Amino acid sequence: MANIVIDRVRKSFGAFEALKEVSLTIHDGEFVSLLGPSGCGKTTLLRIIAGLETATSGDVRIGDNSIIGLPPKDRGLAMVFQNYAVFPHMTVYENVAFGLRMQKADDLRVKAQVEKAAGLLHIEPYLDRYPNKLSGGQRQRVAVARALAVEPKVLLMDEPLSNLDALLRLEMRTELKTVLQSAGTTTVYVTHDQTEAMGLSDRIAVMHGGVVEQIGSPVEIYNRPATRFVGGFIGNPPMNFIKVAVSNGQVAAGGEQISAPKDAGHEVILGMRGEAVELAPLSAGLEMKVRVAEPMGSHLLLTGSIHDQPVRVILPASETVKSGDTIGLKLDRNRITWLSPESGKAYPALTA
Incomplete structure (x- = not known):
């Protein structure tokens, strides 16, 4: 052996x-x-x-x-x-x-x-x-x-x-x-x-x-x-990290309420992969301000901000989002990683 x-x-x-x-x-x-x-x-x-x-x-x-x-x-x-x-x-x-x-x-x-x-x-x-x-x-x-x-x-x-x-x-x-x-x-x-x-x-x-x-x-x-560190080092683009407020155990994501980890305090970091989103009406999703839209052939890479925090997301190449647009994004709840703002460590995985 x-x-x-x-x-x-x-x-x-x-x-x-x-x-x-x-x-x-x-x-x-x-x-x-x-x-x-x-x-x-x-x-x-x-x-x-x-x-x-x-x-x-x-x-x-x-x-x-x-x-x-x-x-x-x-x-x-x-x-x-x-x-x-x-x-x-x-x-x-x-x-x-x-x-x-x-x-x-x-x-x-x-x-x-x-x-x-x-x-x-x-x-x-x-x-x-x-x-x-x-x-x-x-x-x-x-x-x-x-x-x-x-x-x-x-x-x-x-x-x-x-x-x-x-x-x-x-x-x-x-x-x-x-x-x-x-x-x-x-x-x-x-x-x-x-x-x-x-x-x-x-x-x-x-x-x-x-x-x-x-x-x-x-x-x-x-x-x-x-x-x-692991989420930010692995992936191209790397995982996005958005600091969000927690109220009564919930996080507001546009028109949705998502359960936060039970041990979270008043704030938590929402980690999401760039491809774990889809377009949604502004009233029903997270609002993203698109700074740059890059057609990559196999997909569309968008760089911008959510809650004034930088993000990069991936959409199908067929979408017609342009630089300067404001769009709504719906998250795949099963692919959210919750992290502690203090330690940077992930909480146990939650399912929708």
């Missing part, structure tokens, strides 16, 4: 606390992304798992065994970096074989594993070439093939697609998901790109300020963010 248990791991650099007692379990064969902005601690956590950084306190276990203190080569890991890290003086074959050579594998195993990994990544035609004859995407495939060839217990990936252009990144993301599903390798993937995390992951750990703010499936993270 190659499950990973991260148990109360802390990391300090002098007075700066990069990780604040992070605990996380990654199951055997699972693909988990560590997602967050620069400086959130995601790469530091990956490097601690890899053995490239030493935790200030806490434990990391793979299976039943603690790997704290083990050198990287003895941890049963493979790592793919952002900058490809392929050897320019070696052919693709020898690049893919490099980890196996370091393990002193015999020639038959090297040949079998290289051919297997090359087949998974579709680089068989390039095995005799040198890296300077390959595109960026092909070199990244070589790096992934080299990692998979040694059949690691755990694969660690540090923003491996960020140097590729947008179309190639999309292609590689699709191939990577297919390959890792076939290999069944436990994978920890660091990225700041929410699209990558949403598309690739079984679960996402959203990190901020050295802590894991929420871990869950992409659908859970998107629909039920645990904090204001």
Whole structure:
């Protein structure tokens, strides 16, 4: 079993606390992304798992065994970096074989594993070439093939697609998901790109300020963010946050009354996804003043304000709303996230 248990791991650099007692379990064969902005601690956590950084306190276990203190080569890991890290003086074959050579594998195993990994990544035609004859995407495939060839217990990936252009990144993301599903390798993937995390992951750990703010499936993270940070970081456009008054346990939303969380005070933050609305008569919905209307082909993106607070909403492309209009919006009550104005944490989900 190659499950990973991260148990109360802390990391300090002098007075700066990069990780604040992070605990996380990654199951055997699972693909988990560590997602967050620069400086959130995601790469530091990956490097601690890899053995490239030493935790200030806490434990990391793979299976039943603690790997704290083990050198990287003895941890049963493979790592793919952002900058490809392929050897320019070696052919693709020898690049893919490099980890196996370091393990002193015999020639038959090297040949079998290289051919297997090359087949998974579709680089068989390039095995005799040198890296300077390959595109960026092909070199990244070589790096992934080299990692998979040694059949690691755990694969660690540090923003491996960020140097590729947008179309190639999309292609590689699709191939990577297919390959890792076939290999069944436990994978920890660091990225700041929410699209990558949403598309690739079984679960996402959203990190901020050295802590894991929420871990869950992409659908859970998107629909039920645990904090204001998660809702604002995930989604394009991000979740809207509108501070509204609570009176007798109700919030007025245009012509509607919506039940507020029972523990809410006099104010609460109403979180809504941009697409969780539909046009309604002004008298029956929230009033939105449209500042900019952007036809995006598949949808209409509106930027404006509700209660003098900025919002972005998505309507069908067929709607004829223009910049400067004032419109009414009806909320999908089942997709509202209520948050505390003080803590920024979400209240338990309510249904209509």
